[in-house]
Amino acid sequence: MSEGTTPTLRTLLDARAADLPGRDRERAALVALAEDQQPLVAIVHGIAGVGKSALLRAAVHDARAHGATAVLLDGRAIEPTELGFLNALGTALGEHLHSVGEAAAALAALPGRVVLLVDAYERLPLLDFWMRVVLVPALPASVRLVLAGRDVPIAWTREFGDHVRLLRLGNLERDAARKLLARAGIADGARADAIDRVVRGHPMALQLAAAAQPDGGTMTPALEELAGRYLEGLDSRTRRALEAACVVRRATIPLLAAMVPDQPPTEAFAALQALPFAEVGPDGLLVDDAVREATAALLRATDPVTYRHHRVAAWRQLRRELRDAAPADFWRYTADMLHFVEHPVVRDAFFPSGAERYVVEPARGDDGDTIASIAAAHLPPAAAERLLAYWAAAPGTFRVSRDSDGAVAAFASIFELEDVSGALLTGDPVAAAWREHRRLAPMPRGQRALHVRHELSRESGTSPSVASAALWLDIKRDYLELRPALRRVYIAATDVATLAPALAPLGFAPLADDPLVVDGVGVVILLNDMGPASVDGWLGDVVGRELQAAEDGVLDAARRRLVLDGRDVDLTRLEFDVLRYLQEHEGRAVEREALLRDVWGYDWTGGSNVVEVVVSALRRKLGERAGALETVRGVGYRLQRLA
Template identity: 45%
Template sequence: MPQRMSDLLTACAHQNFVGRIAELTILGTLLEPQGPRVMHVHGIAGIGKTTLLARFASIARTHGATVIQLDCRHVEPTEQGVLSALSEAIGVAAQDTGVVVDRLGGLGGIVVLAFDAFEVFRLLDTWLRQVFIPSLPENVRVVLGGRQPPAAAWYTSPGWGQLMRAVPVSSLTENEARDFLLTLGISEKHGAIIARSTHGHPLALKLAAAALREVTPEQWPTDTPLQHALDELTHIFLEDVNDAVTRRVLEGSAVVRRVTLSLLQVLFPDLAPRDALERLRRLPFVDATSDGLMIHDAVREAIARSLHASDPERYLEYRRAAWRQLTREAGSVGGGDLWRYTADVLFMIENPIVREAFFPSGSPAALTVEMASVVDETALTDILHACEGREATESILRWWHRIPRAFSVVRDSAGRTVGFYCKFRSDELESGWMLDDPIMEQWYSHLKRYPMPKDSIALFCRRWLSLGDGDSPGEAQAAVWLDLKRAYMELRPRLRRVYLTVTDLEAYAPVARRLGFEVLAERTVVLDGRQYHSAVLDFGPASVDGWLADLAAAELGVQQEIGLLDVDARELVLDEGRVALTPLEFGVTRYLVARRGKAVSRSELLREVWGTRYEGGSNVVDAVVRTLRRKLGGQADRIETVTGVGYRLREP
């Protein structure tokens, strides 16, 4: 039977694979009846984790196992996102845990679930460890491949000690590195020098082999740190790219998370996007994925740093052009595709307060956040008594007895409970319960005065506390905020607002303002002689994705609105000056801006801005649009009437 090209490519990849005997031996124990059930493969960027997982997958298949590989970069980091990706991979229609588990058990034999790039799944670590993996049938094994070692909870949680094993991946030995370079066509003489100067790092070895035409190995420093070596080799490689077009395309593509034809078209309008894509595809550190090209992180970061240092204006223009295209495309996608654009826009944000809140880049914290259970009541009560007065304690305990599932606890590396927080969804609460709580009563009143569109959700983060820090910033609070981002992702695009309360207002004020929170000064409540301040974050009509796009726009200095809509001041910023907007004018303007270029119906505006489905009220929409046009003055024609539909905001 003739071989397919994919078969030949796989065969070549296996021939070029060298070393990793110890790691493959450990991974092989997953296929044994009494072996571990979970493996954490971890190592720094570019060390060869993906290649190792691919090699193990091939070996496992030859032993009769079924292997299902997921790239976490392309899966939404929510429970539903994982179930959706797995459902598609194993051929079931229902995105339900029970259905997925039954299907995996019914596949027969050993089934290996391999999650690559697991570092981007930090938001889901607890759910996978506590809920999903324990529910898997006996024949399923799990491999988690990422940059960080497993979180401490994998070692401290009862039972995991015997079922989980960590597999660190380090650099190739000098002999292995030389063998690898031989497969790339590098002579033994040059291979020995390259192996030493690159520290045996596989990605650095590939870059060195590709850059050999420009600089001889004898000219390379041999005692430099790995990151410096990677930066230098990337620079040498760029210099060795002997056509300016490819070099330019590579530099511009380094500012985005993934490279698509549409992005190449806006980044390089004078080039043929398909040709630009093919130029990138041929490079040794670029991977073709199901939704675009991915430049290896270590190389992309080195190129972006170099461009930012040498030509900051061009670097900024590339990012601005990419932001405009991504936000334009995001307005017309949904489902699984929405996550890709969320991740793309989030990548455009360099503000560490935002980026680290969703995807922390450091090692896993010693603290983990887990759903509280009945055995946590004593610890929770002790924390309340240590941090709160009688009135405040009783208010929280009433919620604990009503909805214990809304509580999560923060545990240290020894498994001790050192903090907690509780959050509630507006669509799951009875109004009487909110009115029974002096702080939630204020939030309920605010919602009544400023209603959300129908079917929108508000998230009430009622309290977070930790031993030692109370509600002030600390490690436990950081863990809570990270867990909250998981809720943001799960509830979007219906999530519209987040309400929270703190006593230590000044400690959070600078960060909160930067993220768009508004302090509700008139909603302050006094309990036990202490002031409890409330704040609200309104994500806007496009939910979390629109909020992230606005944060990126502010950072990039993109004037994305009509003239410029100052969201915080609720004003139009026009050439002739600022113009204040009423709440309804602001709501209509913001909604049209979020969907600029697209027709928006009157009923849609009624639902999203007025919070009503009453079709007979469409005249009030027309009245607000008339006043908006008057305030826009010379730009009034930016709001176009779409006959039989509603309105559209025209690009300037």
């Protein structure tokens, strides 16, 4: 073979991407983005395992073949914040991007037509408003956008109309299914047809069926059963590694070492990398969603002990890694922790069912009449008047949840105290209670708090609704944007009988036993103090309680208790905060000055013994485990593992 025809890894990968059976129509539609003026945006949607990622890889190949520049981003690896997206785009372009303007300039500098593709867009609902309203209008005229996800983001077609093309990805036709099976080693046409009749052209199911039963056997349309049969054909070590990898969001060598400690982790990683439905991404090894979900469900049903062991081992490993993680990597660990959430109340807080039918965005000036009518319908006149005073003085604190018609279905007022005029806060008993609590229990310098003053739904008022659930989901975007400075979240709850039990697993607790009566409405202030480690420490605690509620060394923030030797140990607020801070730095010496700064909230003056008093009290409560709380002479303290 001559030098000019020697294949490279790039040419082999391009050839693989180009060989995509049964998607000629969709590929042609995406090629048009590289050549035509319209559409400006294409949205590829379809169920898990139907081949959206494969289509986008083929679209990258096709765009480049037509002289365009293609940039592919993986939504699974993007923090759903403006900075997170800019970091991902900058990495792909080899640039450091700090603003939308810089991103637009970098894309404009690329030659010819530019096709920007974002895979797994369903993972980025918190970013949707910014993408649609801020990023897209700023993109240069040479750029076309492709989004791929399980559902159609409803606001895009309403916002951009004919500039958007929807491409629904369905199962493969018979000939394409046979070609895919032939590539997977099923050359017998009769056998291929038998498989396709059962799985009906679903690409991932076809691949699993081919790998699970290459020589025949009774077929099943259920992906979980196909996954089970595929697992039965693997050697025991690869099977155990795959089961572990499907319990976590991403598999890395340290995570595999923690979950399957009797296997060399590099060998396990290599075995997984060779599987047809696994790929190595920027975060680690990722198993196709359809296979991962089916395999994890199968393991949970058939071997719940191993399933739980993997989750606990992975959680502990991730907590250890987070202590030394760079801020740019925080999102990876946040996403890892969210993946563990199974508690129905907690999961609904992060992934509310039906919330995708609503779009959350800042309130506009013309929303005022609707906000007023919703308030009048559900609040006493004095309470509605106070709400409208907030709207008049601080409209920027309001965000709305819009239905598919663009109408306001719910709204909330969420802010930091510094964003609202002192006069408005002084006249509000709820705000006065917030300020008094912050005076009595000051936060360390540089830490911040969010306050939710009003939240109403058009249909249900203060009671929960899907539209209001979308608002509670959106506040998680604030969590991500404000970390690691976010320390507290205060909520003024009126339907406390419903809201308090729902928020308790997330660490919210009432500030007082009796409600405030404000404008004829009973208000209970709920507080979530996330602790010195901010969002990531809090989320780790939430998941830890779910995974290890009966294991030693677990702190229960909601009840301010420590589980030790099977019993609950009550702690004061300072004892809890000090122990949590030391646990977050487990095994490392913590300076006394750091405890004063991050727990008490003031600089060390050299004369106070408050730290020693709390440490002594903790040692008494730790009993036989007191030795785990060590004094490091000349430095401070070190906590060894309690469990």
